[in-house]
Amino acid sequence: MAPPMIDPSLFDQLKSKIEEDTSIRKELDQIVDDLNQHVSFTQGVLSRIHSTPRSKYASLLGQVQDGINKEIETVGKLAAFASQYPYYKYNHKWSRTVQDAISTVILCAWLGGLSTESKPGELGRLLTLEDVGQVFNVPVNLKDRDAFHITIEEYLLGLIAVIDELSRLAVNSVTLGDNAMAVQISGFIKDLHAGFQVLNLKNDILRKRVDSIKYAVKKVEDVVYDLSLRNLIPAQDAQ
Structure with a gap:
C-alpha cells in the first residue's frame, strides 16, 4: 500500500496551534475587559470636572x-502576558483601550493630579510620552525587541481626546465663573495644535483626528473672544 500523500499529523498540529491562539485571545480579552472597566470608572469621575469648581478638584x-x-x-x-507573544499579531485588541487609559492619565495630570515631590501638582502640566510610560511602568516606542509597549500613535490619539475634553471644559468653566480657566485652556490647545502641525503623520486615522483639533481651537477661541468683548478678562490675557 502506498504511503498517504499527506502526513496525518499535519492537521493535528494545526488544530493545536488554533486552540493555543484561541486561548491567548480569550485571556487578552479578559484582561482588556478589566482595563476597560477601570478606564470607564476613571472617565466617569473625570467627567465631573465639568460641574465642579476648581477649588474642589x-x-x-x-x-x-x-x-x-x-x-x-x-x-x-x-x-506581562502580551509580551510573551508577537506584538503586532494582537495589539489591535488593546490599542483603543490603552489610548483611553492614556487620556485619563494626561487629563488628570493637566488638572493638577499625579503629583510627586519632583513634579508638584499644577494646572496645565503636560505629560510627555516618556512620562506616560513611567506612570504605567511600561516601555514606550519600542524598536529593539518584540514586547508590549505604548506607541507614539496611542499617545497622540490619547492627547487629542484630552484636547476635546478641555474644549468642553472651557465652556463649562465659564458657566462656573472661572474665566481664567477658559483663557488657560485656549492657550494650551493652541500650542498643541501648532505642535501637531509640524508632525509628518502617516497614520490615516491619526491625520483625521488631528484635523479635528482646529474645531476645538475655534470653539475655545469663541469663548475667550466673547469674554473679552464683555470685558470679563484683561485684553492681554485674551490675547
Missing part, C-alpha cells in the same frame, strides 16, 4: 487617582 482627583491605580495594575498584567 483636590478631592475629585483623589478618586481619579484610585481609578488610575487600577488601570496601572491592569496594564501591568497586560504587558
Whole structure:
C-alpha cells in the first residue's frame, strides 16, 4: 500500500496551534475587559470636572487617582502576558483601550493630579510620552525587541481626546465663573495644535483626528473672544 500523500499529523498540529491562539485571545480579552472597566470608572469621575469648581478638584482627583491605580495594575498584567507573544499579531485588541487609559492619565495630570515631590501638582502640566510610560511602568516606542509597549500613535490619539475634553471644559468653566480657566485652556490647545502641525503623520486615522483639533481651537477661541468683548478678562490675557 502506498504511503498517504499527506502526513496525518499535519492537521493535528494545526488544530493545536488554533486552540493555543484561541486561548491567548480569550485571556487578552479578559484582561482588556478589566482595563476597560477601570478606564470607564476613571472617565466617569473625570467627567465631573465639568460641574465642579476648581477649588474642589483636590478631592475629585483623589478618586481619579484610585481609578488610575487600577488601570496601572491592569496594564501591568497586560504587558506581562502580551509580551510573551508577537506584538503586532494582537495589539489591535488593546490599542483603543490603552489610548483611553492614556487620556485619563494626561487629563488628570493637566488638572493638577499625579503629583510627586519632583513634579508638584499644577494646572496645565503636560505629560510627555516618556512620562506616560513611567506612570504605567511600561516601555514606550519600542524598536529593539518584540514586547508590549505604548506607541507614539496611542499617545497622540490619547492627547487629542484630552484636547476635546478641555474644549468642553472651557465652556463649562465659564458657566462656573472661572474665566481664567477658559483663557488657560485656549492657550494650551493652541500650542498643541501648532505642535501637531509640524508632525509628518502617516497614520490615516491619526491625520483625521488631528484635523479635528482646529474645531476645538475655534470653539475655545469663541469663548475667550466673547469674554473679552464683555470685558470679563484683561485684553492681554485674551490675547
